[in-house]
Amino acid sequence: MTEMQEAVPIEAVRRRAEPAVAVHELSKRFRLKDRKKGRFGKKTRVALDGVTFEIARGETVAILGQNGSGKSTLVRLLSTLLLPDGGAAEVLGHDVVSEHRAVRRLVNRVSVEASFFKKMSAAENLSYAARYYGMTAGQTRDRIPAILERVGFPPDRRDESMENLSRGMQQKVALARALLTSPVVLLLDEPTTGLDPRSKLEVQEFIREIRSSHDSTILLCTHDLAEAEALAERVGILDRGRLLVLEPAAEIKRRYGAATLEEAFFAATGREFEAEGDEDDDREVFA
């Protein structure tokens, strides 16, 4: 005899089934200066080339790629900071171009640079940023100290200028800023790059905690193979704007007959992982 189940409204079922992030044939190109073609010479650089994937709700996906592979472009497109040249991207069913206001309520982001007003304190930076998301002073009075405490930020440094804080400390404040708005989708763009080993471990530990304690969906862009393997349920390899594969790390290794993710990356791209070209070397603007 089957167990009696509580009726679930069809809308709730649909919502649950709907992917948190759906990207279809997403493309982005940039026009760059080409000095070889003279003073006004231009060339086109493909940053994303027909990228298609989905991320389920509550899932953590890591996108691996060298600098210049298109990771940051992907994050910026999902953050509504860039307009695509082709294809579409949706966050919980909202198109990132035509419904950008709805998308902005759902996502937040931590980037490689912890961008803050450096003369202002951590508490001040979080305070004004929270207002942009409609949070009143009453709502943030207790929440800001609590979230700073959660990321391991010392309470006695809350009112200190950001410029006096270490990179690791600033990155913790960046995580706190992103979590303060309770995003449904968290975009992490190389959040541990440039951090000392201890800070890196602390940030990674905190990402693990978010995974287990929040219902957040996480897209982690990184060029740290171990980080991707440790934190994500599925790993994607993005190379020169093309998503070559998106599977659990073990599947990727099996697919390429590799013992490590690094070997698999080499097999997939035909290039050494360390041999990084600078994403911005030949780009007039940040992509």
Next chain:
Amino acid sequence: MRAMYATMRAELVGAGGVVERNAYLTKRYIWWDVAWFAWTVANTLTIVFIAKGVEATGGSLDVNRTMTTLLIGAVVWAYLGILFMFLMETVAWERWEGTIEYTFMAPLSRAMHLAGQGAFAILYGLVRAAFLFVVCAFVFFDLSMPNANYFAAFVVLVVSSISFIGIGMMMSVLPLISPEKGPQLGFVAQGTLLVVSGVYYPVEVLPEWMQAISTISPATYALDGIREAILEGQGLTAMWDELWPLLVIGVVSIPLGLWTFARGENYAKRHGKLKRSG
């Protein structure tokens, strides 16, 4: 209805966040602002002293009146400079600090974002303009203004601010397009606006084509109105001729400013110029 109220409330809170951020920044850079104010005072004095210089070299003029006329021009110049600086340099500043992407990906509408920016600029600018006027008029020169209607002058400046903010919004798109040279072009706009508006002289002395342009410049009506209030003691009812053009230009310039900014933002997003590398 409830959703609309919640959205409006969130928008107002967001605009308040822009004001809050600027208040924090002003607090953190207060001594730099004091130094900047000292420069403005010095610059204003160099202009107002011209009247004394003309008299000393044998010119015949009402020194007190001419000095007051010049002072009003210099104060409006400084006020406009502060409004444009807040609207433009904060975009440039945000790019420099790297916070611009976080501001632009927040769910706050651009209209309320710029409204918050403008509100703080007006508040800060009014306090600064009032202080500049008092310091120069009464501390340095002991000017006599027996009929002055300060309230009316203040209202004219506030009303003109709406138009100035609209023009400032259009200008603030420039740092998005060119972070290096964009802010400098704002000074071009400020100078052009004031030169055709009779900043230190009557508009009638200008060539006819410049006089034609002066009719669509809000600074023309602001300067006329403030001078009438300070020098002649005219009240607001007598200044309707200045107030209605200011309101009309404001009603046109704000949507035009928002439209221009939206176009610039789209351009920056299309070409990846919101944030520059390096």
